Amino acid sequence: MAKLDELELDILSSVENDEWESKGNLDARTQELQAIIKNQKKKAISIRISENDLYVLKKKSLESAIPYQNLIQMLIHQFTTDKRFT
Numbered sequence: 649m650a651k652l653d654e655l656e657l658d659i660l661s662s663v664e665n666d667e668w669e670s671k672g673n674l675d676a677r678t679q680e681l682q683a684i685i686k687n688q689k690k691k692a693i694s695i696r697i698s699e700n701d702l703y704v705l706k707k708k709s710l711e712s713a714i715p716y717q718n719l720i721q722m723l724i725h726q727f728t729t730d731k732r733f734t
């Protein structure tokens with residue numbers, strides 16, 4: 649596992665201490681994004697990411713019951729459309 653800097657350690661500690669709360673109905677937003685992704689024409693790409701990022705991504709996808717590839721698509725869509733989970 650990569651060494652974390654002071655800011656990253658602070659964020660990790662905050663998350664592990666349950667200091668973070670959802671801003672809204674995450675399930676509804678997830679379904680909305682999945683519907684958008686499902687109805688769009690797709691193009692296969694290949695990317696390289698760190699093993700640690702992939703591990704965490706897969707862990708979060710299991711927690712959310714969303715395939716990790718769909719989670720990546722959702723994150724890219726949010727970024728490109730300037731939308732965030734609300």
